[in-house]
Amino acid sequence: MTQRIKFYQTGTLTVGNRLLDAENRSVQSTIDRSNSLTSGHRACQGCGEALGARYVVDTAMREADKKLVAVNATGCLEVFSTPYPESSWQVAWMHSLFGNAPAVATGVAAALRAKGREDIKVLAQGGDGGTVDIGFGCLSGMFERNDDVLYVCYDNEAYMNTGVQRSGQTPPTARTATTPTSGGSKGNVFGQGKNAPQIAMAHDIPYVATATVADLHDLENKVTKAMGLSGARYIHVSVPCPLGWGSQPCDTVRLARLATETGLFPLFEAEHGAVTNATKIRRKVPIEEYLRPQRRFAHLFKPKPDVEALAAIQAIADRNILKYGLLG
């Protein structure tokens, strides 16, 4: 499916659709995309989650021939898309609770199976809090039963909807409302948090992938691949949040790319518990380049660089590069 293009548009690293063969162009570039998350919603400027969800759901809709039901956990995506009496969703869509989206999706899939309507596919989605913290029990249950659901986690690394509190995906040293940097503390501590994609893989489910809003072709390809499989599938998408990260709205895609190019957010695919593909880093970037534009890491640079912390973060990136073979 992937077409090798060695020409990058000036000033960006984005592959233009016009340079691709028609069949390789993105779902978003086509006029018949479903526009499942349509315009007029209330996401912030530069919202990575809105961008990611738009690509994910439209791709899933194409792959399901528009026969799709989406289940959403409580969170930004749910709140900004469905302020009563409006809805931005042009897809059969349901929100139940914060921590139960995987179970609700299981229920939808079970109902469709009972009715002999397995032609209708089920997509569940939530933020990192709803997925890896409060919803993790339901998610693990959905995985171990291998229920026929594609679950997509939009990871912006904290509870943004409630005002930027720490989650199990918040990186070390990040300042959040509950990991403050006042009183000499250094934000979120090292040695905590969980690796949700690896835990998903430990369930031996058919498909696990990571993706980012910096490479939307790759995101679409992974959704396409996942939709072609049945059973429990999981895609973990890095979605920068200008509000929570303290970054410029125009930097969302750049930060998502830097997260990958530093090695902090490796892109890979895994099938039945084994990594089958990892996206190489095109040019390795020092972590400072990724951290500096984000106010949540400002204390690492001012008043003077926190050399120790920066080295520890660089070590995390280097470990990922080694672990997934991201260079060369």
Add this chain to the structure above:
Amino acid sequence: MTAAEILSVAAFLEGDHAQAFPSFGSERMGAPVIAFCRVDDKEIRLREPVMTPDALIVQDPTLLHQVDLFSGLDTKGYLLINTTRRYRDLGLGDFVTKFPPHHICTVAASEWAVEFIGKPLPNAAMLGAFSAITRRVKLDSVQAAIRQKFPGELGDKNAAAAGKAYNTIRTN
């Protein structure tokens, strides 16, 4: 509990109302269990445990001196113990003198169970003996209830154990 259940089914098969229920607890193998059965010719509405039984069946005689088994048993009641020993050998010689002699019986239910079923599960034999002593339910009904609970060969074996016990009860 299985014995109480089967007894209730036997009574049901005779057109009676019957209610069987355990003295509820967690499921652990070998834990002491009390189960109750009420039989009546009219609807049974009462939900309290049976505190003054007309008949008491003791499946495991090792409980005799561990728990106060006889507190509610009226001297007109029936007592049936699963044992090969006599009441006086069980230390109950004086106790049972208050009862009509033919109300006080023993049956070697575990032995019959081993012989007929291959395992010391005395439920069926106890119920056969119960039928013989009290005549409250017919042996036929007990055996039909046993076969309903254990279809096939296992039911036949249990029914045979019940029949054997029916004919081998010992009064004190």
Add this chain to the structure above:
Amino acid sequence: MLRQMEGSHAVAEAIALCRPEVICAYPITPQTHIVERLSELVQEGEIGNCQYINVESEFAALSVAIGASAAGARAYTATSSQGLLFMTEAVYNASGLGLPIVMTIGNRAIGAPINIWNDHSDSMALRDAGWIQLYAETNQDAVDLHIQAFRLAEQLSVPVMVCEDGFILTHAYERVDMPDLNQVQAYLPPFEPVQILDPADPVTIGAMVGPEAFAEVRYLAHHKHLQAVEVIPQLASEFAKIFGRDSGGLIQQYRSEDAETVIVALGSVVGTIRDVVDEMRDDGVSIGAVKVISFRPFPMLALRAALENAKRVIVVEKAFADGLGGIAVNSVRMALRGLTTPIYTIIAGLGGRAITKASLLRAFGEATRDELDDPHFLDLNWTVIDHELARAKEKRRSGPIAENVLRDLGLVGGKPV
């Protein structure tokens, strides 16, 4: 067909006759035998294409039911006690979304201290979660109420809990007239949801509602319950036509029409109370009973009509609110507001304490002489309580109450204290 069977199996077979499409199960005593039997029935192909999902928690169990119901499937689950509390958030969500799920509650106490036996603390804790609550007196009731529950739930698009006493009913073998599939299908039409997740006609379910409309949405849920007060007796009379027996309805009266003293109760204890009423009637006492079948919605008018001529009312209940007293009694008071009828509360059967005829006879007798304290805790062992209170007064670090009480009763290692 008349059968002698365990309550849980009777309920499971009744559920199977209702042709659920999705059953989600998580085990908790004393609900287990219901879902075990249902898993067999599904495996044996007795429930068509029904999907049986073993989930990882009660929260997931009801969440799966929520998803299934929203996708248009008839969904069922069962729980007890801690399990009901663990799914609380989803309990409110199901009613808020108007999803006609039917759930069996095998009533059991709530810990700590952990206790697996029967009382009504679990379902009473969630009495105001927007679900209809029906209470069964017998296993026949439990069977019949479940069949009516699906009809009621789907007609009004509101979820229904059928509450049956754990162990006392779930584990009791008794006679049940088990309906056949034709009867149930004549009574219960296929589920036609009022809202459904359908890609051909996509809707948004579960949108956020702000202050400008939330109160209206909540009122409409209340309105459904008011409708249910009308619908429940209608469904009971339709049930009688097809199944040939009176079952369900809002309340049921027993020798209470002319009674000076009327007992009000829910669930299996009503059976024992009937026997007590008969005995007291034989002794010339003017006494009767009213069984509340539908606790939510609460049958205000029907109950008032049944109680307004009574000289006194005694509410027997298996749950209570610390620092207040009875729970059901407050609804009874609401039904009798404006009247001066004395109302007594008897708290009984907590954590599986047997409710005996003898104790009820004594307490009802005291009440008829207006000598009963209120609320009255039936068969409370005051020696133990006084001992523990004295211990606590004497020593701040007096230890866990539950263990102290057991030790006083000689139930823990027999150690003297």
